[in-house]
Amino acid sequence: MQKVLIADDQANMRQLVRLTLETGHFEIFEAPDGDAALEVARREHPDLVFLDWTMPGTPGVEVCRALREDPRFDGMRIVMLTARSQPDDRVTAQKMGADDYITKPFSPIELLEKVRDVLGPEALL
């Protein structure tokens, strides 16, 4: 079973992503801020991490950079899930090592498709 970490300061958002992934077989973890996200990621080694950008404490992109600098997380896939929609933001996220970028608002179907793209089709079986 693949592990997914959802980091977002809004409980609504965490719930929405969790509900969306319910149909697949995932073990899901949540973190309400950047520092908690780093802590859970280091403990659980998730296969996929969804990161909000604007969070209390360490912002999402900084969490992304910290995870990418750690060779233990080489296979981890990181997707930014944020309301920041400026073209520069995407470039920054890419530079920090994010695998993909989803702008809020998003469609749950689209989210599932991204999961299939980054984890492979068998992830949803």
Added chain:
Amino acid sequence: MNVRSSLTTRMVMLGAGLAVIVGLAIGAMLFTIADMRHSARMARHSAQVLAAANLAEKEVLDLETGARGFALTREERFLDPWRAARTSLPRQTARLSALVSDSPAQEAVAQQIANAIRSYVDDYSLPLVTAVRRQDNPPPAAAGKRRIDAIRAQFARFDATEQRLADTRGAASDDSAARAMTVGVIVLVAGVALLLALGAYLGRAVATPVKRVAEAADRLAAGDLGARVPVRGRDELARLADSFNAMGDALQEQRDELDSQNAELEHQTAELEDQQQQLSSANDELRAQRDELEHITASLADETERQRVFNDFADALAAYAALEDRARTTLRALAETAEAQVGALYAAGDVGGGFELLATLGLERDGLAARIGPDSGLAGRALAERTFVQAGHDEATLNVRSVGGETAVRHEIHVPLLYGDRTMGVVSLGRTTGGMVDKRTCERLDHLADQAAVSLSNAFVTKRAQRLRDINRAVLDTVRDGILLTNEDGVVLANAPARRMVEDILGVPFEEATGLDPTQVAARTTDAEGYLKANEAIAADPDEPTFDEVELAESGRVFERYTAPVRGADGDRIGRATVIRDVTAEREAERLKNDLMATVSHELRTPLASIVGFTELLLLRDPEPDVRASHLKTVHAEARRLSELIDDFLDLQRIAERGRLPLERRRVDLRPLVSDQARVFAAQSRAHSLEVRMPEEALVTEADPSRLKQVLANLLSNAIKYSPEGGEIAVEGWLRDGVVGVAVRDPGLGIPSAQQPRVFERFYRTQVATERAIGGTGLGLALSREIVEAHDGTIGFESVEGQGSRFWFELPAVDGSNGSNGGSG
């Protein structure tokens, strides 16, 4: 034919022999290569079989993942690959069987695979899809996986056998290649040996005779015309030697002829020297004639003396550039010539009509008309008729008032100043002695007047040009952009803003701008490389305009620089115009606007994400009633939040556009308004307790209750948001000194004193708000201040970092006795 055949025949025979040997060798090579190509074709066939098998196997996987994806999501989209695989699989398996038809064992395995796939589709995959559509119980996933694994095992066996076949065919192909290589090497060695033999023969038969002819030619070139070559045999080389010898003979003859022509030339040179001597004596005669001419010129000196007077006058005029100086000089010269004691000069003014008084002699200016026309007495007549006018004292009655001093004027002369067909002015002269001036004096006056007219006309033009320059300068200085005109000599023109901006950019006084090291200036900008590049482009003086932007690192000021070549009326390049504009304020406004757009977009997207996500889940999944209710509640709350955000934003926009908020004011008691809002917010957080303390008397003011509710809601929501640990929020009201007031105190984070002055700015978020990601747009307090000030009230706060804040507002109180009214909901 001689014993030895010709050189050409021998070459042809040798070439033919070589071609036969090379042809034989290439034939042998082609035969081996054909053998090798057959082996390679067989190896490629195996690769095709393996590729076809892989393709079929991938399609089988698509069948499985497609059906499974559909079973999970019930999304028809996931069935697209499943359908494609179902259509193409029979074709793939048939092609596989056809490809291995040369090997009966492989053909049998391919047939088994086809059967297994057909059975998987019919017995498992199709029923699964049908069951999912009908919402029945689908067949277990494990059964499908078992079947797929079995099919994949068959594929693996098939691939292994084909790989073995491919290896055998590959080895045969390698053997053929080695054989081809051996034949190739033999052909190469034989060819090289033959070429070497041919080279040795050519050296002996051709090179040696040719070298002998070349040596003879060198001697000929060095001047030895007797050089000859021995002739041997009868081939082409022998003919070359014959021709060379004939050429030597011809050259000998030509040299003899040249010697005789030389002698003739020497004779002609001697004759030329004789003729030169004759020319020199003619020159002496000419010199004598010139001396005579000089003598005649000297006799004209008297006439020159008369000219000198005129020249002196011209020089005197030229010495002064200013119009008034030239007028004074003219008047003095004419008075001297006419032996007049008093006089005045009028000239065509450049402003208004008529002729303006420019100079006087022996007269008070005040006693004279400042301006005259063609109808002004005798002077006017001289102007109108363009002729001399002379008058004795009796006739000159019109001029009496213009005469000063004790002595009466006995005679007046009015000389018009004419320039072509233009009348430039008139000189009026008065004599206290004597009568009419004689003819010779008249001629002189006439001549001087002509000179004066030209000079005054020039002075007028200069004065007009000067005034135009002054106007241009004044206009240029009122423009806010800096305007510069430069050419290779430096700055031709610069208005005041240009001087200021150039000094700002370069950091030195304007006069020191030329010759400044550009790299030193570039270091002051944020983009040194760009600045230097733009400067190079401008220095190259291209025909196209250039445009660049300079941002100063220290002050942050931004200047736009536009340059373009300037051409005169004749199309020649005059120089380059540069327009500099300080765009610091525009750039700052642009940056603020972009920041604002990013902030607004982010704030609007956050609630939208919940609305879009949860509604889509509701549409897709059709959940249980209680889950559905919870989702709808979330959607509703977020939609409310979005709507409030938009209202705040639009309110502020409206204020920005109209200056003030439209208010519906009426008498309101603040107490019920405050308790209503407190109740709403108390329900929103369990961690906070709201303590409301209101006085006994009514807090009546004249206000728009819905707007006051906005202010209260904002202060209460901030108090909750900025005290994340929870605690008591205290709300109190008061009436004193003619004002009513409300304060909201929280025990929260507080605002650092450095950030306090900016709290009411639009879109300003405190550092702690962004760090802790406390939601908000930075609009609430800005809007609250607008509302309170629109009611002629004041809003303020006290805050200590780490200890919380107290926000309050006060409004003018009104007498509540005559029918006060509570806030409505």
